[in-house]
Amino acid sequence: MSASEKMKATAEQMIGRIVRKTAHAVGNRTTEAKGAALEARGKARQVKERAKGKIRG
16 A cells, blocks of 8 residues: 555545534534545545555565
């Protein structure tokens, strides 16, 4: 996993989690869903990069 991709994945997860929790506290379901989607995208990016790393050896 390249360092820049790892940082992108981690940043997406953190930002998504912050947005989701803040929107939940305020009661904004639409923004909460967008935050959850961003968090999921970060997790998917992380899984993809780990798989690429294992294939490369």
